Amino acid sequence: MAALASADAVTWLSICIKAMVYATTLLAAGLVLILLSVRTLPEDEDRRLRRIAVLMAIASAVFSVLRLPIRASFLMGGTWAGALDPMIFGIVLESPLGTAVALRLVGLGLILGIVSRNRFGRNSAALGTIFVAASFAMRGHALEDPRFLLGVLVTVHMLGLAFWLGAVLALLRLSWYSSPQATGAFAAEFGRKALLVVPVLVLAGVVTLLVLTGWGVALLSSAYSQFFAFKLALVAGILGFAAWNKLRLTPALHSGAPAAAAQMRVSLQIEAGLIAAVLMVTAALSTVSAP
Structure with missing residues (x-):
């Protein structure tokens, strides 16, 4: 908390923009994964989610590019003049952040293929x-040794998180705009797939933490580990609501219980709020502390 309390305006702006990059990027990728893997989406909602995926991809591109001048400003001691300095901006473009943004922009461009339902569009979006x-x-903690292992773990972790975010958004929309039966059918299919995705997501995150912190040495003695512990507490809350949705609310939706749709909607809204908190904590974690 001391690190956040002493953060200047540029640092806070960096945290907020980074959180928006996480949210929009993961939603764009997650909706693609949902659209390609879940078969119980109603036709009209399928079309809307494709449009939302495109909007999220465009927003992600904008926020990702905004990170470059903010980073340049940070390198010049938090002065806004640094964001306009061509030499400093060139250094940022050649840095790992510049590489990450370039690769992300390519991926986001490929994700736009989701508007098409043909094989080329689906393959393009999947590759994206x-x-x-x-x-x-391409940057940050994943550049530590062992780099290849950390790179794979981070990529797998982000794919799992993207799938989860895409499903939460789809479920929330279905709970508002579709029948309880359609919502229940989607929730049941997502629940079956989540049984495979969640263990991989959690395992990748835990192994990444252990590698970065020396396999648990002084696990809670640093600001980084304390941030991570708070993040894990939020994740535990998300998994708790997800279990409630799967074990109690999904069967209730199938049985036509009158209050099930409203209860699912409230549960998903709380879950979405916790996910937003996780993304914000992650943005702060990677900005003001290090393993």
Whole structure:
């Protein structure tokens, strides 16, 4: 908390922009994964989610590019003049951040193929999600040794998180605009796939933490580890609501319980709020502390 309390305006702006990059990028990639893998989406909602995926990809591109001048400003001691300095901006473009943004922009461009339902569009969007996830492994902690292992772990972790965010958004929309039966069918299919995705997502995150912190040495003694512990507490809350949705609310939707749709909607809204908090904590974690 001391690190955040002493942060200047540029640092806070960097944290907020980074959180928006996470949210929009993961939603764009996650919606693609949902659209390509879940078969119980109603036709009208399928069309809307394709449009939302495109909008999220465009927003992600804008926020990702904005990170470059903010980083240049940071390198000049937090002065806004640094954001306009051609030499400093060139250094940022050649840095790992510049590489990550370039790869992400390529991936986001490929994701736009989701507007088409033909094989080329689907393959383009699928490849784009991999590029987008891999872009997060192009800088930061993933550049530590062992670099290849950390790069794979970060990419897999981001793909799993993207799938989760895409499903939450789709479920939330279905709970508002579709029948309880359609919502229940989607929730049931997502729940079955989540049984495979969640363990991989959690395992990748835990192994990454252990590698970065020396396999648990002084796990809570640093600001980084304390941030990470708070993040894990939020994730535990998300998994708790997800379990409630799967074990109680999804069967209730199938049985036509009158209050099930409203209860699912409230649960998903809380889950979405916790996910937003996780993204914000992650943005702060990677900005003001290090393993």
